[in-house]
Amino acid sequence: MRPETPHILAVRHAVRDWLDRFPHDRLAVALSGGADSLALTAAAVAEAQSVRALVVDHRLQEGSAAVARSAAQCALELGCIEAEVLTVSVGTVGGMEAAARRARYDALDTARAGMPVLLGHTLDDQAETVLLGLSRGSGGRSIQGMRDYDDPWGRPLLKVRRDTTHRACVDLGVQPHQDPHNERSEFTRVRLRAEVLPLLDDVLGGGVAAALARTGEQLREDGDVLDHLAHQLAESAAVDDQLDVAVLQSAPPALRRRAIRVWLLRGGATSLTAEHLYGIDRLVSHWRGQGGVAVPGGTPEARLVTSRSRGRLILGLQVDDRYVDSREID
CATH class of the missing domain: 3.30.465 (Uridine Diphospho-n-acetylenolpyruvylglucosamine Reductase; domain 3)
Incomplete structure (x- = not known):
């Protein structure tokens, strides 16, 4: 990693902390070409011994192959030992968002070669996930959000704001890809990001994303204890x-x-x-x-x-x- 600005260091420290808790010499990074995954890739290269970039081309937009190739080239320039483009076919079951997610995770799991795969989910993504879970109304489990390590998926940036990753990319001198899907208001997560969370911040005086992420973390800790007790009860009742x-x-x-x-x-x-x-x-x-x-x-x-x-x-x-x-x- 070249310069060491506050934003770059914030991302590096997040990756370093993750590696301290979940030691791995070899990592794969899911690289979309967006700011979050680019900043994560650069930080992973600086903190880990060996990093391989996996770039998924969903083929949902014209020119997606060129975007994927550009992201792979950027990964090599940042210091990845290898960058592989994974071309997938996205089905229709459950809607485009869900189908694309399934195709992406299946491809990453197949290509990871036994390594954990780091994902660029940020604190803002965590807040959106908690809100989406709340809308389902299916109890505490649905609003626990994402774990920082759910083998093989690692999420080192869950306490890093999206603005930080964008500023880190500016400091690095790399140009993130702007996914047009992130501007399409028919997607629920896009509306949460563009409309709901800013409104909540305005009404409640700010800090909503961090509060939602913190709530999810507390519920995960409580849920882990309850799950342990539930396994014991299931064993006791089993016949x-x-x-x-x-x-x-x-x-x-x-x-x-x-x-x-x-x-x-x-x-x-x-x-x-x-x-x-x-x-x-x-x-x-x-x-x-x-x-x-x-x-x-x-x-x-x-x-x-x-x-x-x-x-x-x-x-x-x-x-x-x-x-x-x-x-x-x-």
């Missing part, structure tokens, strides 16, 4: 891949629902919502002989259903209200 209702009934509702979630995920459930968990919790706390609760994770031929029988919660595939072994419907 032959089922859950003993009597054991669950003795636990506080919040802990009981977390234990049920642990058990469901182990059984193959996916994309669980608060509605699923509260519905299954009623099989424990308000049992009236009601039917089972379907959860995501089944097959085209059978639903994945949780029901109560003989004092236990049972999770299994169900065809026409009849539980079947998964081998029967292969």
Whole structure:
């Protein structure tokens, strides 16, 4: 890294602190060509022994290949030992934002060669993530935001403001790419960034992004403790891949629902919502002989259903209200 201005040093110190907590000699950096990932790449080169840049070309805009090549060249000039362009095909399921994200993470995971991948998410991104989670209304887990290390994804810049990374790029003399998608108001995150957070700052007197990020961090710490206790409760209640209702009934509702979630995920459930968990919790706390609760994770031929029988919660595939072994419907 060439000059050592306050903005450059702020990014470097964030990367250095991350490496102190999660030591790695070899790193990959997801480089979009934007200011956040460029500043991160420069800092990683200065702080780590070996850095490889991974540039994803989503092919969603005219000229995207040239943008990707330019970002890769910049990475080499900053000192990366290698810069690889990953060309992906973006589907349509869940909307363009979600589909692009899936394609990007799949490509990065395939190309990372066992290295952690650093992502340029900043404190501002964290605040937007917490707000988006709040809108879903699915409990504390949805507003915990992003972790600084969720193997293999590293996020060293979660306490660095977006303005700092932009100013670092100016100090470095590099020109970030301005993604036109970041100006499109049909994207919820763009409107949060351009309209909602500035309004909240105006109404509440500033500091909203930092407060949201701090709230997410506190909730993650609390959530880790509750998750640990929930795993213990799930183990205590487990009987032959089922859950003993009597054991669950003795636990506080919040802990009981977390234990049920642990058990469901182990059984193959996916994309669980608060509605699923509260519905299954009623099989424990308000049992009236009601039917089972379907959860995501089944097959085209059978639903994945949780029901109560003989004092236990049972999770299994169900065809026409009849539980079947998964081998029967292969």
